[in-house]
Amino acid sequence: MGQAKANTEDYLRMYTQMVRIRAFEDNANQLYLSAKMPGLTHMYSGQEAVAVGICEALEDDDRITSTHRGHGHCVAKGAEFKQMFCELLGKAEGYCRGKGGSMHIADQDHGNLGANAIVGGSMGIATGAALTAKLQGTGRVAVCFFGDGATAQGLWYEVMNMAALWKLPVIYACENNGYSEYTKTEEIAAGSITARAEAFGIESFEVDGQDVLAVNDLTQKLVARCRKGEGPFFMNLKTYRYHGHHVGDINRDYYRAKDEEAEWKTLRDPIVNFGKWLEEQRIVTADELVGINDTVRKEAEEAVAYAEKAAYPDASEVDMHVYAGVPHALSA
Amino acid sequence: MTREITLSKAVNEGIAEEMRRDPAVFLMGEDVAEAGTPFKVLSGLVEEFGTERVIDTPISEPGFVGMAVGAAMTGSRPIVDLMFGDFIFLVMDQLCNQAAKTHYMSGGKLTVPMVLRTNLGATRRSAAQHSQSLHALVAHIPGLKVALPSSAYEAKGLLKTAIRDDNPVVIFEDKLMYQDKAQVPEEEYLIPFGEANVVRPGRDITLVATSSMVQVCTKAADALAKEGIEAEVIDPRTIVPLDEATILDSVRKTSRVIVVDEGHQSFGVTAEIAARIAEKAFYYLDAPVARMGAMDVPVPFSPALEDLTVPTPEGVAARARQLCRGEVADAA
Numbered sequence: 001m002g003q004a005k006a007n008t009e010d011y012l013r014m015y016t017q018m019v020r021i022r023a024f025e026d027n028a029n030q031l032y033l034s035a036k037m038p039g040l041t042h043m044y045s046g047q048e049a050v051a052v053g054i055c056e057a058l059e060d061d062d063r064i065t066s067t068h069r070g071h072g073h074c075v076a077k078g079a080e081f082k083q084m085f086c087e088l089l090g091k092a093e094g095y096c097r098g099k100g101g102s103m104h105i106a107d108q109d110h111g112n113l114g115a116n117a118i119v120g121g122s123m124g125i126a127t128g129a130a131l132t133a134k135l136q137g138t139g140r141v142a143v144c145f146f147g148d149g150a151t152a153q154g155l156w157y158e159v160m161n162m163a164a165l166w167k168l169p170v171i172y173a174c175e176n177n178g179y180s181e182y183t184k185t186e187e188i189a190a191g192s193i194t195a196r197a198e199a200f201g202i203e204s205f206e207v208d209g210q211d212v213l214a215v216n217d218l219t220q221k222l223v224a225r226c227r228k229g230e231g232p233f234f235m236n237l238k239t240y241r242y243h244g245h246h247v248g249d250i251n252r253d254y255y256r257a258k259d260e261e262a263e264w265k266t267l268r269d270p271i272v273n274f275g276k277w278l279e280e281q282r283i284v285t286a287d288e289l290v291g292i293n294d295t296v297r298k299e300a301e302e303a304v305a306y307a308e309k310a311a312y313p314d315a316s317e318v319d320m321h322v323y324a325g326v327p328h329a330l331s332a
Numbered sequence: 333m334t335r336e337i338t339l340s341k342a343v344n345e346g347i348a349e350e351m352r353r354d355p356a357v358f359l360m361g362e363d364v365a366e367a368g369t370p371f372k373v374l375s376g377l378v379e380e381f382g383t384e385r386v387i388d389t390p391i392s393e394p395g396f397v398g399m400a401v402g403a404a405m406t407g408s409r410p411i412v413d414l415m416f417g418d419f420i421f422l423v424m425d426q427l428c429n430q431a432a433k434t435h436y437m438s439g440g441k442l443t444v445p446m447v448l449r450t451n452l453g454a455t456r457r458s459a460a461q462h463s464q465s466l467h468a469l470v471a472h473i474p475g476l477k478v479a480l481p482s483s484a485y486e487a488k489g490l491l492k493t494a495i496r497d498d499n500p501v502v503i504f505e506d507k508l509m510y511q512d513k514a515q516v517p518e519e520e521y522l523i524p525f526g527e528a529n530v531v532r533p534g535r536d537i538t539l540v541a542t543s544s545m546v547q548v549c550t551k552a553a554d555a556l557a558k559e560g561i562e563a564e565v566i567d568p569r570t571i572v573p574l575d576e577a578t579i580l581d582s583v584r585k586t587s588r589v590i591v592v593d594e595g596h597q598s599f600g601v602t603a604e605i606a607a608r609i610a611e612k613a614f615y616y617l618d619a620p621v622a623r624m625g626a627m628d629v630p631v632p633f634s635p636a637l638e639d640l641t642v643p644t645p646e647g648v649a650a651r652a653r654q655l656c657r658g659e660v661a662d663a664a
Contacts, residue, residue, distance in 0.1 A: 063406060097439030104437040113405055114438060118429055124398015125430065131399055132406040135358060135384065142402075155426075158395025165390075321440035322474050324498035329474065 008283055014056055014212050015278060016292055018048035018271045021072045023293075023300040024081060025243075028071065028088060028102075032247040036308065038090055041102040044072030046242035049270035050175050051076035053215025054143055057223050063111045063129040063142045065122035068103045069175075069241070070115030073145050078110035081303035092313040099313075099321065120146055120153030123172075127159040130170035130231070141226045142170045143219075149180030151193050157200075160232070164200040169226035171219070172197065172234045175209065177241040182255050197234035209239030210270045213277075240264040333518040340373045340510040342484035343449075346491040347374070347411060349520065351381055354409060357495060360387040360396055361413025369413060371451075371510050397423040397448065401431045401500075404446040409495060414450035417504055418464045423448075431500040432475030447494045451507040452480075452594060453544050454631045454642050463631035463638075465543075465593075467504045468600040471571050477501040477525060478572040482546035484514035486569055489523030497525070506544040506594075526573035530582070534564035537588040537652050540579055540605055541565055545592040551645035552652065561656050571601055579605065580613050587618040588655045592643050597625030619655040624648060 025045045031037040044051070047069075055064065055076035066073040074084060079095065087094025088102050095107050106114030113129060116122040126144030133140040150156065151174060163170050180188055197204045207218050215237060222233045242265060244252045278284045322329035337345075351357045359377065361369075365388040368375030378386040389396040393414060400410040414420060420427070431444045452465035471478045477499055481487035487505060494501035531546055532553055541549035546567045553563035564582050568575055583589045589609055593601040602623035609621050627641040653659075 065402075095439065096437060096441070099439050100437040106438045106442060108438065108441040113402070114434070114442065116430075118425055121425060121430060122402075124395060124400075124426055125402035125405060127395075128399035128402020128404070128408075128410075129406040130402075132403045132408045135403075135408060136356070138407075140406075155394050155398060158390070158392035159399060161390055161392065162395060162399065321436045321438075323477070324435050324440070324443045324445075 010056070011278060011283055012292070014052050014216065015271070015274055015289070016296065017052045017056070017076055018212065018274065019293055019296045020300070021048045021051065021075045022271060023296045024071055024075055024084065027085070027300045027304050029243070029247055031088065031304065037088055039101060040246045040248055041088065042069040042246045043241070043243035044069050046264065046270075047175055047177060047209065047239045048072060049212035049215055049274070050173070050209045050237045050239050051145070053212045054173055054219045056216050057219035058111070058141065058143065061111055062140050062223070063113055063126070065113050065126040065129070065142070065144050066115040067122070067145055067147060067150070068115060068117050068119070069147065070105060071102070074105050074107055074112055074115070077107060077112045079107045079112065081300055082306050085303045085307035086310050089307050089310070090312060091307055091310040092317070093310050097313055097317060097321070120150035120155055122146070123150070123153070123155050123159050127163050127168060127170050130163065130168035131166070133169050134166065139227050140169070141223050141231070144170060144172050146172070146174060147180070148174060148176040148178065148185040148189065148193065151196065152180070152188060157196070160197060160200045160202060163232040164202050167229055167231060169229070169231040171222055171226065172232065174234070174236050175239055176236055177239050179241060179245070179256065181245045182249070182252070184255065194234065194236045202232055202234050204234040204236065206236045206238070209237030210268045210273065212270055212274050240268065334515040335518060336513045337484055337516050338511050338513050339481070339484040339487045339505065340371060342488035342516050343373050343491060343505065344375070344377065346488040348377060348380065350492055350495040351377070351385060356407060357409045357411065358385040358387065359411045359413065360389055360400065362389055362391055362415050364388060364413050370415065371507065373510060374413070393419050393422040394426055398426040398430065400446045401426055401434070401444055404444045404500070405434065405442050409445050411447045411449060411495060414448055416462050417450045417452045417466050418461050420450060420466050420469065427470065427476070427500070427502070428473045432473045435499065436475060443498045444500045445498045446500050447491070448500070448502045449491070450502065450504055452504040453506040453508045454594065454626065455638055456508055457633065457635060457638065459633040460630040465504070465595045465626060467502070467571065468595045470502050471601065475500065476572065477570065479503045479525065479570045480543040480568070481505060482543055482567050482569070483509070484512065485516050486523060488516060489521055490525070490569060493522045493525055496522075504543065509544065523569065525570045526575050527569065528575035528578040529567045529569055530578070531565040531567050532563070534562035534586065536562045536586055536656055537564070537590070538579070538582040538586045539563050539565045539648065539652070540589060540591045541567060542571065542593045542601060544594050545643060548643055548645050549592055549648055552648035555645060555649045556652055559653070561652060563652060574605070576608055576612070580609065583609050583613045584616040587616055589621055590648060590651055590655065591621070591623040592648055593625050594642060595625055596628050597623065598628050600625055619658065622651055622655060624651060
């Protein structure tokens, strides 16, 4: 494991946050499988070390933009289970009052500018947040999460060019899970993704996205450099998506072998491996890790139960929030 | 006190006043700084506000519009210059999927106070990709406001309102009117959105006209007046929000109406306004609701052809005569 935040409290929080993401996703998947959740959702399981390693290096008022596979980012940036499950179920107490759902979940209070259902759609937003930070001298950093599939979008090259020209405090974090929806990314990406960022003169890094300490260590350094005006940066984080493209993508042998999935899950799981390291370093005992898992699982189940009973938004909300400053767009 | 200035100067003044008033306002786009745009609308602003706030971008429309969305979500108030209205097709995802929906999708937590300035208008001999009037496309998307100034006075007052609005606003200026002069107050003024202007009162027929078509309809009204037909010319000034009440009041009074707009006639602004009149003022009508838009063909280059594609004062006057005489059989 790499080195990063170096006290017990930090280690345990990182571990707990990864467990919280896994627990959230396991419950979200069950909600889908039991037909209690409207629509579909995209599981973050397997990629926890990326979101947690990065977000633990950020301050609350640093900004992130997220993706359709965004629950992990939302949890890691500080969101609460209750409001998240309420949002997934379209309830009024959700972060977006049930108007966004899984693919648009946002948590402005913790700097999460929102998940985005357009692949690569938030690359401009993150870069624009960094432009505000520079113009207003706020010292804030923006992290743009996106997948390897999104590197095929032209928008990325446009905004990287401007971010590099204007030295914006933005970190492009490519969660490279190897798959662009139902297609191996190596089949649709020419050359090196990292070299593409380097072509703009952007300092770029490859990091093991299953190693939360390595991710956190690198991100801390890059965030500090961004705050000094040395951005932008690019991180290619090698990781793995345990589920299919979305929860309904169950029979996926045609594009991904079961053996490959099993290998990542058994040998490279970010939570199991970090737990082992914590034990080896005598930071926690196995029993304490079980305790953390039990506590988090219980919290998640309680939040699900709460969300299932929570109220849907009143019908009168349907034309609210169309325009800021207009209470009801259709009766204005 | 008023003085006569060009539409171009009025826009320039409006931006400068708002940039002096609010340090969060900045300007970005292609050739906006030293070049002051191809139409020289923005000349001199970079000298006053510097390259930090008057930002020349690469030719990357989706990139800089996306950045404006992110900047607006984080405390800036960007004004984006899109060199030609035709380029709006390039930025549709950032404008319509991101800017327009962010406030709603976040349950009202995030706002996008940005202005996209662009233009419309044919007969500049610029052919099919630099001559379109595409405002109906964005007016179709809830969450965007759309302003169509018809003179220097409107251009300044509407722009200042747009910059202070907490929503994404798209302003289409008529590129043929940049050198047209009008009386504009010396002192500060704003024109509220959703308030139509009765450009010219009349009792016999209503001409609802947007942007460039206000001049066309005013000329038509002059010609009709000589024949004893008093036309009332209504300029909605913003089509989102639309001042339906002023239009309906006029139609109920005159009982005849032509809706004139430079967008393509099919599925556009004329269709929308005509439909609302038919729904809400049908029993007041003495003639079918007529509408005149740009011909449903790509804008041709040859002057001999291009001039056939847009409504003219002669054409509007001829149609008005038919309606006033009850010649409804020839409804083409």
